[in-house]
Structure formats: structure tokens, C-alpha cells
Amino acid sequence: MLSRWFDFGGDAIINTNEHIRLTQDVPSQSGYLWSRHPLFVPHFEVEFEFRVAGKGTGIVGDGFAMWLTKERAEPGPVFGNRDRFEGLGIFFDTYANTPQSHSFPYVMAMVGDGQTSYDNAHDGNANKLGGCQADFRDKNVPTKARITFNVKTGILNLKLQTTAWDHWVDCFTLQDIKLPSSFYLGFTAHTGEVHDTHDIIGVTTTVLEQSSHDNFVSQKHNNTPPPSKKSGLGWVFKFFAISGVFGGVIFVAYKASTKNNNKRF
Numbered sequence: 001m002l003s004r005w006f007d008f009g010g011d012a013i014i015n016t017n018e019h020i021r022l023t024q025d026v027p028s029q030s031g032y033l034w035s036r037h038p039l040f041v042p043h044f045e046v047e048f049e050f051r052v053a054g055k056g057t058g059i060v061g062d063g064f065a066m067w068l069t070k071e072r073a074e075p076g077p078v079f080g081n082r083d084r085f086e087g088l089g090i091f092f093d094t095y096a097n098t099p100q101s102h103s104f105p106y107v108m109a110m111v112g113d114g115q116t117s118y119d120n121a122h123d124g125n126a127n128k129l130g131g132c133q134a135d136f137r138d139k140n141v142p143t144k145a146r147i148t149f150n151v152k153t154g155i156l157n158l159k160l161q162t163t164a165w166d167h168w169v170d171c172f173t174l175q176d177i178k179l180p181s182s183f184y185l186g187f188t189a190h191t192g193e194v195h196d197t198h199d200i201i202g203v204t205t206t207v208l209e210q211s212s213h214d215n216f217v218s219q220k221h222n223n224t225p226p227p228s229k230k231s232g233l234g235w236v237f238k239f240f241a242i243s244g245v246f247g248g249v250i251f252v253a254y255k256a257s258t259k260n261n262n263k264r265f
């Protein structure tokens, strides 16, 4: 239940073998999962598996969000997180606050400057940088998202897997994105009058490197085939995968600091 790298709170509950449940399928819940330590990596990928489902067949909500922000673990009104955040929010919105030209669920991105509010009344339209319709609710296949971001080029891409295993569809690619120099990785969700369960099943982060040809290549590709049977250790395994990457980053930071100290003395 305790982790050096992540913590959770609000109404989030943990099933060690299965998932972190950010909200249950009941009204007025709000939960979070946040990295304890900031990331300082210039080029990376975050892939996570999630599941949104519930007994409701009509109006459900409200959805969940993935964050790369300067702040962490500050519950509030934006899918369970604080408003006026600084950094990236990707919203997996299952509830139409106002009639839209697109259908729901809808996935969209906003980069906050620490002062601008999320446009809650219009599902974030005022600050939408990119988005796509994505039928990710209550699916039989594992639903996943993969975000890649390159600080140098400012290019941010989101792909989704919602229809079949290893069938990734581009949701959006954004240019000239600037994030805070260090940021935390978080997931939050909330329910209001309408509700759903919002689960984070696993997260893997990969540090990507620059090749000698100035192209960026991945140190590691995660092409593992679908599990033939759900492993009880799935969450634990993935959790250690995260810890490994964060551990690596922290270790580098620690090494750098030690080196400076050595020089000084």
C-alpha cells in the first residue's frame, strides 16, 4: 500500500493485483494517483492502461485526466484536480456539459499557464489544443493511451488503443508545446451526479534518447503480446517498471549532485 514513487488519495482505493480505482461507480467521488518525485527528462513516453465502466447505460461521467504539471496532489474541480494548473492536462471526458459537435467520450488536451481556468461549462473548448472522439468506455479489449513528448521539438503525440490489441490510432499531434522544466505525472478522476468507475491498471514510462542522426529513438520498446490470462501480479509488475524508470531519473539527479559536491570539496 505504500510506495516510494507514487501515492494516491481522495476516494482512490487500491487493489494491489488489479488496479488503482480513482472513483467507484457512485456519485460525488474524487481520487488521485501522483508521482512523488518530479520528472526532468527531455524526451519520453508514458503509456498507461485504464478502464472506465459502470452500471449506467445512459448518462455517465465525468471522466478522468492524465497530468504532467508543476503541481501535484491538489484535489479540485477539474476531473478531481486543481484548476489553474501549470502544465499539461489530457482529459478523457465521458460527460457532455454542453451540446457539442462531436460525440462523447472525447479526449482533449490543454496546456495551463497557472492562471487560466479549465472551461468546465463547455468541456474545455476555450483552451482545447487538440482532441478526438474515442469510444473507450466499457470495452472488452484493454484500453490504453501512449503519450510521447520531446522538449527540444515541442512535439507531443497521443495515440490510443481502444478497438483491438496493438491497434493504435492517432488522437492528436501538437506542436510547440512547452511544459514546466520539471513536472509530476498524475491521474485524477471525479464523479458528480453521474458516475463510473475510473481505473488505472498500469503505467510504464520510457526515457527516449537522441540518436547520432539527430533522430530520436526509444531505448526500449514495449511490444509484449497480450496476456493470455490476467496475471495477478500485473499491477505489481508494472508498478516496478515505473519505479525503475523514476528510480533511474532520481539516481542520475543524485549522482550529479554528488559530483558537484566532490568538485567543491
Ligand SMILES: [Ca+2]
Pocket (backbone or CB within 6 Å): 062, 093, 094, 095, 096, 097, 123
Ligand atoms: Ca465534460
